[in-house]
Structure formats: C-alpha cells, structure tokens
Amino acid sequence: MTKATRALQQTVRGTLARLDAWANALYTWRFNPLYHSGALVVAAFVVLLVTGLYLLLFYRIGAPWASVDGITRQVWAGRWIRSLHRYVSALAIAAALVHAFRMFAQGRSWGPRALAWVSGVVLFAVFLLCGWTGYVMLWDEQAYVLAAEGARLFDVLPIFSEPIGRAFAGERPMPAAFFFLNLFAHIALPVGVALVLWIHVSRLARTYLMPPKGLLWGMIALFTAVSVLWPVGMAPEADLLRIPGEVPVDLFYAFWLPASRALAPGWAWAAALTATALALAVPLFTRPRPERTPLPSVVAERFCTGCEQCYHDCPYEAISMVSRTDGRDGWVARVDPAKCVSCGICAASCAPMGVGPVGRTGRDQLADLRAFSALAAPSPADVVVVACGRGAGGAASGGSFMGAPVFEVSCAGSLHTSVLEYLVRAGWGGVLVASCPPRDCWNREGVTWLEERVYRGREAELKERVDRRRVRVAYAGEGELLRLAAELQAFRAAVADLDRATAEEDILIDVVCEAPEVSVADEALS
Amino acid sequence: MTPLRKGVAGIVAVGLTVATAALSRVPLSFSADDQGQLRLSWRVEGVTAEACRTLPEEELARLPAHMRNPKACIGVIASYHLQVTVDGATAVQDTIRPPGARGDRPITVLRELPLAPGRHRVSVRFDALLPEGVPAPEGVTSMAWEGAVDVGRGDVVLLTLDDRARNLVRQERPVLP
Numbered sequence: 001m002t003k004a005t006r007a008l009q010q011t012v013r014g015t016l017a018r019l020d021a022w023a024n025a026l027y028t029w030r031f032n033p034l035y036h037s038g039a040l041v042v043a044a045f046v047v048l049l050v051t052g053l054y055l056l057l058f059y060r061i062g063a064p065w066a067s068v069d070g071i072t073r074q075v076w077a078g079r080w081i082r083s084l085h086r087y088v089s090a091l092a093i094a095a096a097l098v099h100a101f102r103m104f105a106q107g108r109s110w111g112p113r114a115l116a117w118v119s120g121v122v123l124f125a126v127f128l129l130c131g132w133t134g135y136v137m138l139w140d141e142q143a144y145v146l147a148a149e150g151a152r153l154f155d156v157l158p159i160f161s162e163p164i165g166r167a168f169a170g171e172r173p174m175p176a177a178f179f180f181l182n183l184f185a186h187i188a189l190p191v192g193v194a195l196v197l198w199i200h201v202s203r204l205a206r207t208y209l210m211p212p213k214g215l216l217w218g219m220i221a222l223f224t225a226v227s228v229l230w231p232v233g234m235a236p237e238a239d240l241l242r243i244p245g246e247v248p249v250d251l252f253y254a255f256w257l258p259a260s261r262a263l264a265p266g267w268a269w270a271a272a273l274t275a276t277a278l279a280l281a282v283p284l285f286t287r288p289r290p291e292r293t294p295l296p297s298v299v300a301e302r303f304c305t306g307c308e309q310c311y312h313d314c315p316y317e318a319i320s321m322v323s324r325t326d327g328r329d330g331w332v333a334r335v336d337p338a339k340c341v342s343c344g345i346c347a348a349s350c351a352p353m354g355v356g357p358v359g360r361t362g363r364d365q366l367a368d369l370r371a372f373s374a375l376a377a378p379s380p381a382d383v384v385v386v387a388c389g390r391g392a393g394g395a396a397s398g399g400s401f402m403g404a405p406v407f408e409v410s411c412a413g414s415l416h417t418s419v420l421e422y423l424v425r426a427g428w429g430g431v432l433v434a435s436c437p438p439r440d441c442w443n444r445e446g447v448t449w450l451e452e453r454v455y456r457g458r459e460a461e462l463k464e465r466v467d468r469r470r471v472r473v474a475y476a477g478e479g480e481l482l483r484l485a486a487e488l489q490a491f492r493a494a495v496a497d498l499d500r501a502t503a504e505e506d507i508l509i510d511v512v513c514e515a516p517e518v519s520v521a522d523e524a525l526s
Numbered sequence: 527m528t529p530l531r532k533g534v535a536g537i538v539a540v541g542l543t544v545a546t547a548a549l550s551r552v553p554l555s556f557s558a559d560d561q562g563q564l565r566l567s568w569r570v571e572g573v574t575a576e577a578c579r580t581l582p583e584e585e586l587a588r589l590p591a592h593m594r595n596p597k598a599c600i601g602v603i604a605s606y607h608l609q610v611t612v613d614g615a616t617a618v619q620d621t622i623r624p625p626g627a628r629g630d631r632p633i634t635v636l637r638e639l640p641l642a643p644g645r646h647r648v649s650v651r652f653d654a655l656l657p658e659g660v661p662a663p664e665g666v667t668s669m670a671w672e673g674a675v676d677v678g679r680g681d682v683v684l685l686t687l688d689d690r691a692r693n694l695v696r697q698e699r700p701v702l703p
Contacts, residue, residue, distance in 0.1 A: 026535040028527070087543075090550040145556055161625070162569065162634045169567035169636060171686050171697060222543045230547060241682040241699055243563055248551040258554060 005285045013105035017391075017479030020440065024477055029437030033219070036211040036439065037099035043216050044092035045193060047223075051085040054078075056187075061179035064139040065237040072234050083227035086250070089131055091223065093252040096124055106390075106442050107286055111293075112203060112316065112339050114283035119200040121279045126192050131253035133186040137179070141247045142254070144168065144238035149260055156265035170240030203339060204444070205317045295358045296340035297347070299333045303354025306331035309459040310346035310355050315444035319346060319355075343443035344414030348453065351460035353416065362416035362460075369407065369419055376405040378427035380501040383492055386419065388412035391436035393476035393484035402488055404432070412436065412473075413446015417453050417462040420471050427503025430470045430495035434484055437475040447475070469498055562677035564612070564648060566637040568687035568694070572624040575602045575656050575663040603629050604654040604667070610639065611649045621655065641677045648675050650685055650694055669694045 001009075016034070023032040033040060058078065060067040071078035100120060103109050109117040132150070136143045151165040167178065201207040210216060235248055249257060260268045287293070301324070310333050311319045318339035321331040333355055335346075347356025353363045376384070385406045387396035395401040396408040407423075409415045412435030423431045433454070438447040451473055452458035462471065472494075474487035527535075578599040586594045603624050610618035617639050625631040635652070654667040671694035675683045684697040 026531065026538055083547075086550060087547045090546050094546060161631060163636050166567050166569070166634060166636050169565060169686075170682065170684050170699075171567055218539070222539055226540075226543050226547050230544070232551065239699075241684060241697075243557045243561075243680045243682060245557045245680055246553045246555045249554045250550040251552050252550055261556070 001286055001288055009105055009107065009286070012101050013478070016102055016105055017477060020477040021479035021483075024437065024480060024483075027215075029439060029475055029477070030212060031215045031218075032437070032439065033095075033211075033215060034098055034102075035437065036215055037095045037102065039208055039211040040095040040215075040219065041092050041099060042197070042209045043211055043219065044088045044095065045190070045197075047088045047220060048085060048092070049190065051081050051088070052190075054081050055085060059137065059183070061176050061183055064137060064179050065234075068138050068140075069234050072232070079231045080224065080227040083231040084224055086232050087223050087227055089134070090250065090252040091219070092127060093124075093131070096120075096127065100124070104282060104286065107288075108341075108442065110283040110287040112318070112341050115203060116200055117283050118280055119196050121276070121282075123193060123196045123200060124279075125276070126189055126196060128253060130186060130189040130193065131250070133182050133189065135250065135253065136182050137186060138235075139174070139179070139238050140235035141238055141244040142235055142249055144240070145244050145247055145249075145257065146254060149257060153260065153265050153268055156269065168240055174238075174240075203316055205315050206445070294342035296337040296342050297335045297344070297355055297357050299335055300354040301326055301332050303350075303352040304332045305352060305354075306333070307351070307459065308333075309351075310349040313345055313349040313445070313449055315343065315345060315446075316341055341443070343446065344411055345443055345446050345449060347414045348416050348446075348449065349460060350416075353418070356414070360410055360414060362418055365409065365416050365419050366422065369422055372405075372407050373426060378423075378501075378503055379429060380427050380503070381429050381496065383430040383432050383488065383495055384423055384428045385432050385434055385488065386412075386415060386423070387434040388436055390442045391440060391476070391478040392434035393481040394478055395434045395476075395481070395484055401434075402485055404488060411441070411443050411446050412450050413441060413443050413448075415450060417460055420454070421463055421466050422507055424466050424470050424501070425504045425507045427501050428470070429498070429501045430472065430491055432488055432491050433471070433473045434487075435473060435475060437477055440477060447473075470495065470501065557680050560643070560679045562641045562643055562679060562681040562683070564610075564617075564639040564641050564646075564675070564677075565682050565684045566608075566610070566635050566639075566650065566686075567684060569632055569634045570606075570652075570669075570687060571632050572606075572630070573604045573654050573656075573663045573667055575604060575660045576600070577602055577657060577660050602657055602660060604656055604663075606633060607651070607653050607655055608635065608637075609649075609651045610637075612639070612641065613647050641675075641683070643677055643679050643681075645674055645676050648673060648683075648685075652694065671695065 020032065020034055023034050027033070029035065054077070055071060058067055058071045068082070071082050073079070103117065103120070132146060136147050148165065148168045151163070151168055154160065155163040155165050167174070201209070211219070256272070259271070263271065297318070306321065306324070308321055308331070311321050316339055318336050318341070320334050320336065322334045324330055324332045335355070342357045344357050344360045347353070347361045347365070350356065350362060353361055356362065356364070383404050385395060385401050385404045387401070387406050387408055389396045389408050389410050392412070395406055398406065400406055412433060415433065420431050420433070433450070435447045435450060436442065438451070441447045449458060453460060454462045454471060454473055455468070472491050474484060474491070476484035476487065576599045578597055581596055581598055586596060605621055605623045608618055608620045608622055609616065618637060622633055622635065623629060624633050649672040650670060652669040656662065656667070669687070669692070671685050673696070675696070677683060685694050686697045688695040
C-alpha cells in the first residue's frame with residue numbers, strides 16, 4: 001500500500017468515525033444508517049422494483065413524455081409513487097457511496113474481498129446506467145441533454161457506422177423503437193443488478209440484505225412523506241430544435257454531465273476510464289506488503305474435536321469440515337486460505353484453541369496475556385480494558401485508558417473467552433471489553449458472536465464459574481472515545497459496589513484438549 | 527434517549543431526506559451564453575465517378591490473354607467540401623471523406639455552430655470533389671442553401687437534405703406522424 005493510499009484511507013476513516021459518532025448519538029448503533037449503508041442499497045432496490053412495476057403499467061413508448069405526465073397527474077398514486085421511485089434511486093447511490101468508502105477505509109477491499117469490491121464497482125456502474133435509461137424514458141429536457149451527451153460521447157468511438165447523434169438532430173421525431181430499446185434496457189439492467197449482487201455477497205455467510213425493520217420502514221415512511229409533500233414535477237418535453245435552458249438535473253446520476261459537456265469526447269472518455277480503472281484497482285492499492293499481510297487461519301488437527309463451531313461462526317465461509325486423516329473418527333476443520341481474511345473469529349470459536357491465524361489463536365492470546373499480567377499487576381478494585389484494535393473509541397492505541405491498563409486484541413470477535421476468565425480469576429475487579437458496535441464490526445459478525453459467547457452460552461462460552469458482574473462488553477465506534485469513557489466510569493462504579501475481588505493462584509484454564517504449550521503455529525509448521 | 531435528542535434525530539432525518547430529494551433536481555443551465563444554434567445534419571450516399579482510358583496495343587500485349595480489356599476504369603469515391611459562411615465570414619471550411627475502411631460508406635454531416643440571437647445571413651455549400659477530367663456522375667454532387675435566418679435565444683436552425691429536391695433545406699419542427 002502506498003503512502004498516498006494510506007493517507008487517503010486515514011482521512012476517510014476519520015471522517016466516517018466522526019459521522020458514525022454523531023449518527024450513533026442520534027439513532028443508536030442499531031439504527032445508524034451509516035452502518036447499514038449496504039443493506040439500504042438493497043432495500044432501495046426493492047422499493048425501486050415495486051414502484052417501477054406500478055409506473056410500467058402506465059408508461060407508453062409511443063408517447064413517453066405524455067404518459068409520464070399522465071402518471072404525474074394521478075394525485076392519489078402516480079405522482080408520489082413516481083417521486084418515491086426517483087428519490088429512492090438517489091438514496092441508493094448515496095448509500096452505495098457510503099458503503100464503498102467504509103469498505104475502503106477499513107481495508108476490506110483486497111485479497112479474498114477483492115471479488116466483492118470489484119463486483120461492487122460493477123454494481124455501481126450498472127445502477128448509474130439504469131438511472132441514465134430511467135431519465136431518458138421521460139423524454140423531457142433532462143432526458144434530451146442526457147441522450148444527446150451520451151450520443152456525443154459514443155460517436156467518438158469507432159463502433160457505429162454512422163453518428164448516432166443525428167438521431168437527436170431534429171430531422172424527424174424520435175422513433176418509438178428508441179424508447180422501446182431504452183425501456184428494455186431499463187428493465188433488463190435490474191436483472192443484471194440482481195445477478196451481480198449475488199456475486200457481490202457470494203463469499204459471505206449469513207448475508208444481511210435488509211436493514212433493521214425500524215430503519216427500513218422509517219426510511220420508506222420518510223421518503224414517502226417527502227414524495228407526497230414535495231413531488232417531482234414535469235420538466236418541459238424534449239424539443240430537438242431548442243437548446244435546453246435551465247434543466248433540473250439529478251446530481252446522483254448525472255453528476256458527470258457538466259464536466260463531460262465541458263470536455264472533448266476523447267478527454268471525457270479518458271477521465272471516465274481513468275476513474276473506473278482506479279476504482280477497480282483499489283484492491284491492488286490497498287493490499288498490504290507481503291511482509292505485513294496477515295496470515296490466514298490454520299487448524300491444528302491434533303486439537304480439533306470436529307465440533308463444527310468455527311465452521312458455523314466463520315463469516316466468510318472459509319472453513320469446511322472434512323474427514324479426518326489421522327486415524328481418529330469424525331471430522332476436522334479445514335481452512336481455505338483463498339477465502340480466509342484472517343479475521344481471527346475462529347480463534348474465539350474454538351474451545352480447545354486449535355484454530356486461528358498464526359500468532360492470534362486462543363493459546364497465543366493467553367501467552368500474550370501472561371506477558372501483559374507480568375507488567376500490569378491485577379488490581380482488585382479496578383478494571384482492566386480489553387480493547388478491539390479496530391475501533392472501540394481508539395482505546396487500544398495507548399497502553400492505558402483513563403488509568404485502566406489496556407490489553408489489545410486484533411478484533412473483539414477474535415477474543416477467546418479464556419482471556420476474560422483468566423483476567424477475572426487473576427484478581428481484576430472487572431474486565432471491560434471495548435468493542436466496535438456490532439453492525440460496524442470490521443469482520444462482520446465478530447462482536448455478535450462475542451456477546452453470545454459472554455452472555456448466551458455460545459461455544460466457546462465464558463465459563464459459568466466466571467462472575468458475570470465483573471465482565472462487561474461496551475460498544476464504541478472509533479470516534480466515540482467519550483462514550484467509552486462513560487462506559488468505563490459506569491463499570492468502575494458498578495465494580496466498586498461488589499465485594500473485593502480475590503486472586504487465584506496457579507490459574508488453570510480448561511482447554512478441553514491437553515498440550516497447551518504447543519502453539520498452533522508450531523503445529524502448522526510440523 | 528431524551529425527547530430533545532429524539533427531536534433532533536427526527537429533524538436531521540427529515541433534513542437528509544429533503545437534501546437527497548433536492549440534490550436529485552438541481553437546476554443547471556445548458557444554454558451557453560444564451561445563444562442559438564445553426565445545426566447541419568444530413569446523410570448522402572457518396573458518388574462514385576469512373577475515370578476510364580483506352581489501353582494502347584503494346585500495353586494490351588503485355589497482359590495475359592484473359593485480361594486484355596481495351597478499356598480500363600478506376601472508380602473514384604468522391605470526398606465533399608463543406609463551406610459555411612455566416613454574415614459573410616467563413617464559419618466552416620472542411621473536406622469530408624467517405625467513412626469506412628474502403629471509404630465507401632455514406633457520408634453523414636452533423637455540425638453545430640453557435641449563433642448569437644438576431645438575424646443572420648447564412649450560406650452553406652456542399653460540393654463533391656471530383657478529379658479533373660472526370661465527368662460528373664449521377665447522384666448528389668452539389669448542394670447549397672442560402673438565406674436569412676432569425677435566431678432567438680436557444681433556437682436551433684436546422685439545415686438538412688430534402689431527399690426529393692436533392693438539395694439542402696431548412697427543416698421546420700418535425701411533426702409526429
């Protein structure tokens with residue numbers, strides 16, 4: 001990754017962190033629309049399909065402008081449905097951009113995620129094309145400008161025997177065949193969207209395609225209300241023998257129009273192709289250098305009991321269960337390095353600590369914890385913070401937070417519950433796990449699984465012998481340092497009301513399988 | 527969540543929705559400097575002229591027996607010269623070659639020239655460029671239009687080909703069939 005890419009990534013990440021903090025304060029992390037930007041695009045797509053089907057009933061290719069004008073005159077339905085169709089299409093582009101910037105800022109664009117990135121760029125392009133054909137369908141002044149500019153751009157390419165721009169010269173009325181082709185494209189492109197969307201999420205397990213109901217219906221209600229109260233009007237019908245004057249333009253779909261018209265077609269193509277190539281090449285720019293590339297998970301088959309928990313927990317379907325080859329009966333987990341993003345969630349899934357990225361397995365975390373404990377003696381009256389290295393208010397960046405020592409993990413979702421057990425039994429008054437909000441987990445489901453392991457008995461669960469009053473999971477986005485500070489303060493107060501913690505000597509962590517001294521890395525190497 | 531925060535959250539949500547709607551209908555001007563336009567748009571089949579000569583006896587004798595045609599012809603596909611003057615000043619002076627790899631595709635003209643609002647004297651000539659000594663072939667070899675045009679702000683004056691008259695005409699607003 002180049003310095004420029006890293007600087008850009010940091011800038012976008014910082015901006016998003018601030019926006020996330022404001023949105024969390026207003027809507028809570030559950031309904032923060034910025035966290036659900038990808039799902040909002042899909043929700044908008046569904047709304048577009050439903051409203052589009054209604055509009056299709058009244059659209060006539062023989063009289064495009066007049067038929068849309070007729071729809072707009074339907075006070076009780078057509079007017080607001082058409083407006084909703086248009087406004088929600090703008091939302092789809094805005095949400096897609098937020099989603100893309102978040103994936104870029106969080107470095108979720110290279111390696112096994114490159115397919116999702118590239119297909120996302122294609123999806124965005126198809127959406128823009130779909131919008132272009134949708135606006136041309138109206139055949140108003142904006143449609144004329146869009147169509148004529150498109151023809152001007154395509155005429156510079158040596159693919160048509162005659163300039164298609166002559167179709168808009170005004171020699172004869174626009175043929176119905178043009179509007180038929182345009183309508184066909186406008187209907188066929190969403191099929192393409194659905195197909196590319198399938199590819200886009202093909203490497204994800206348990207894809208969340210819809211935002212939470214509150215956000216979904218809130219979005220639909222808001223956009224419907226605006227559509228009713230401020231409906232889209234009709235611009236004058238396209239007149240090929242008039243230069244359009246002031247035209248209402250959709251900046252979400254026609255943002256390129258002013259720049260394109262100011263440039264010669266060759267330069268406009270050069271700019272468009274450069275922008276597309278740069279967008280498609282993001283996986284190359286954001287890929288870390290080989291020495292910094294996190295290694296995929298490996299399975300120490302000797303420890304694997306074949307319980308399938310890592311197989312169920314992996315958010316990227318990178319783990320499969322195969323027959324054992326070591327003479328024992330049953331299954332053993334197998335990681336596909338081509339799909340593994342090295343999130344480490346499997347490390348927290350595995351009770352015997354037999355799987356995970358090299359250096360970040362449960363056993364490695366315990367080894368790190370022993371070194372941490374040697375430096376930070378447990379304080380029965382105080383709290384230790386286990387912080388996610390990704391977000392969590394940025395607490396992991398220093399060795400301590402508000403006087404509490406910080407033990408950093410690469411992702412809260414990869415935190416093995418044995419670490420929490422160890423810290424409580426070592427005599428800490430409390431353990432505050434500072435994680436990103438669940439919907440902003442850089443590894444999708446890490447925080448969800450963490451909470452289930454701590455509070456709901458999901459494998460590898462926090463053992464019952466651990467006093468739950470001394471463990472708390474706090475959510476804080478990267479820009480929510482104050483929220484985390486308040487959580488820590490509240491937890492300290494709660495811990496102060498408890499009996500003084502007692503430290504155990506010779507803590508023995510039950511790891512199901514023996515041989516705790518053997519690391520997964522050693523096993524993999526052997 | 528306090529009522530105040532709920533209120534702010536609601537206002538922000540409405541504001542963002544309205545902003546999204548507003549950004550989808552931003553008025554932009556596409557009429558540069560309030561000008562009008564002279565638009566030339568037509569399509570003609572290029573004319574092919576044949577330049578023939580009679581081969582002398584000695585030249586014929588050098589050819590194989592089956593190729594001894596006393597008359598040799600070369601087809602010439604004409605280029606066209608386009609000249610436009612507005613109020614006496616040359617606005618376009620261009621040679622248009624037939625497109626296609628073999629230069630045998632129909633010639634299309636599509637030019638848009640800005641015109642200030644007002645009355646203008648416009649003259650357009652479109653002439654086939656034939657090699658000297660080549661007789662004028664059948665087809666459109668020369669077209670012209672000359673006249674005064676009144677151009678308003680945003681008006682487009684379209685000159686095109688009248689297929690029947692085989693000459694340039696000013697096209698009025700197309701009428702739906």
